[in-house]
Amino acid sequence: MSQPPRPRSVTSRLAALAQRLGLGGADEHNVAERSRALTLPFEPLPDLVAGIGWQSGPPLHRLIDLPRGALSGPVQEDKARIHAVLRRLVSSYQEHLPAVDLRSVDGLCCRAQLDSNLASLEELSNSDSCRRVRIISYNDFTKVLGVALPGFERKAPLQLRSAGWHGTRLFWDEDNHPCELANAAVYARRRGLEIVLPATIQRFELQAPVIDELARDFHMLAMPTRAWSDAAFMELLLETGMPYARFGLFNSETPESLLLPRDHPQSDAFGQGLRAAGAPDVIDYLRHAGHPG
Numbered sequence: 001m002s003q004p005p006r007p008r009s010v011t012s013r014l015a016a017l018a019q020r021l022g023l024g025g026a027d028e029h030n031v032a033e034r035s036r037a038l039t040l041p042f043e044p045l046p047d048l049v050a051g052i053g054w055q056s057g058p059p060l061h062r063l064i065d066l067p068r069g070a071l072s073g074p075v076q077e078d079k080a081r082i083h084a085v086l087r088r089l090v091s092s093y094q095e096h097l098p099a100v101d102l103r104s105v106d107g108l109c110c111r112a113q114l115d116s117n118l119a120s121l122e123e124l125s126n127s128d129s130c131r132r133v134r135i136i137s138y139n140d141f142t143k144v145l146g147v148a149l150p151g152f153e154r155k156a157p158l159q160l161r162s163a164g165w166h167g168t169r170l171f172w173d174e175d176n177h178p179c180e181l182a183n184a185a186v187y188a189r190r191r192g193l194e195i196v197l198p199a200t201i202q203r204f205e206l207q208a209p210v211i212d213e214l215a216r217d218f219h220m221l222a223m224p225t226r227a228w229s230d231a232a233f234m235e236l237l238l239e240t241g242m243p244y245a246r247f248g249l250f251n252s253e254t255p256e257s258l259l260l261p262r263d264h265p266q267s268d269a270f271g272q273g274l275r276a277a278g279a280p281d282v283i284d285y286l287r288h289a290g291h292p293g
Contacts, residue, residue: 028269034236035273041224042278045285050166052124052182053116054109057166058249058289061204063090071259073245082218082245082259088210089286093203100158100170100199102145103189107171109161110178121182130179135187144187145195148180158199164206165289173202206290214283219260219271221279228256242267249282257282 050057066087071079106121108114118124125133135141145152159173172181188195214220223246227233237244244267245259258274260267275281 028265031236031240031266032269032273032276034232035270036276038230038233038236038274038277040227040230040233040277040279042222042280043224045222045280045282048165048285048289050169051115051117051119052107052121052169053114053118054107054161054163054166054171055111056116057163060090060165060206060249060286060289061092061163063087063249064092064204071245071247073243074241075243078243078261079245081261082247085210085214085217086247089207089214091205091207095201095203097199097201099196100160100201102158102185102195102197103193105158105160105170105172105181105185107166107169108178108182109171109173110175114178122186124179124182125186130182133179133183135183138191141184141187141191141193144180145184148174148177148184149197152195152197155197158197160199160201161204162201163204164291170201206286208287208290211283211286211290214286217262218283219258219262219268219275220282221258221260221271221274222282222285223256223258223279225256227258236270240266242270 046058048057063086066083068079068083071083071086073079073082108116108121108124114124114129115127118127124130133144135144149156149158161171161173162169172178174181187193243261243264247257247259249257258279260271262268262271
C-alpha cells in the first residue's frame with residue numbers, strides 16, 4: 001500500500017510562496033546547473049564487508065537512540081522531520097533461544113584492541129593477540145572456556161547480537177576475554193565438540209519501508225570534508241535559504257551525510273545536481289546494507 005504524501009514543511013511552503021512572488025535566490029534550474037559543475041573529491045562509501053568485530057560494519061544500531069543534537073542545520077522543524085525518519089530506520093528486539101551451539105558464534109562485540117576486520121575467529125586465534133591462549137587438550141579447552149564463560153557447565157546463557165548488515169553472523173556480546181572465547185570456539189569446531197547453551201540474542205534490522213520513505217522524501221548524500229570549506233558549495237547551500245541537515249552516521253574517517261528535502265524546489269535541485277556531480281547516495285548504501293551479499 002502506498003503511503004500518503006507528507007505535508008510540506010514550513011520552509012518548503014515559504015519557498016513556494018517566494019517563488020510565486022518572484023523573491024528569493026537562485027531558481028532550481030540554476031541550482032541544478034551550478035551543483036553539477038562542482039568539483040569536489042567525492043569517494044565511494046566503504047565496502048559492506050563485515051569482519052568478526054561488531055565495529056567492522058557500519059554502526060547503524062546507533063540510529064535507534066539518535067539524539068536530536070546529532071543533526072545540524074538552519075531550521076529546527078526540518079531537522080526534527082529528518083530525525084524522526086532516521087530514528088525509525090533500525091529496529092531492535094530480543095530473542096531467547098533454549099539452545100545455541102558455541103560453534104555457531106563467529107563474531108565479537110568486544111571493544112578491546114583486536115583486529116575486528118579479520119574474516120574469521122580462526123584468523124584471530126592464530127594472530128599475535130591470541131597466541132598466549134593455548135588449547136592442546138580437552139582439559140585446556142574446559143579451562144579456557146570457563147574463563148570466557150564462567151558457569152558454562154551450569155548452562156549460563158550466552159549474550160549475543162546479530163544485525164542484518166552483518167549477514168548471518170552471531171556476535172558474542174561481552175567485553176572480557178575475547179581470545180579465550182575465540183580459541184574455545186575454534187577448538188570446538190576442529191574437534192567436533194557440541195557445547196549447547198541457552199542464549200539471549202539482541203537482533204537489529206534495517207526497516208525497508210522506512211528506507212523507502214527516506215528515499216521518497218529526501219536526498220541523503222555523502223559529502224567529503226572539503227565540501228564544508230568549499231566556497232562554491234557553501235554559497236549554493238546557503239544563498240537560497242534551502243532546508244538541509246548535516247549528519248555524521250559513520251565515524252571521523254568517513255563522509256558526513258547531507259540530507260535535502262525533496263519537497264523544496266532548490267534543495268531537490270541541489271540534491272539532483274550533487275548526485276550528477278558524483279556524490280554517493282547513502283540511501284542506496286543502506287538498501288545494500290539491509291541485504292548484504
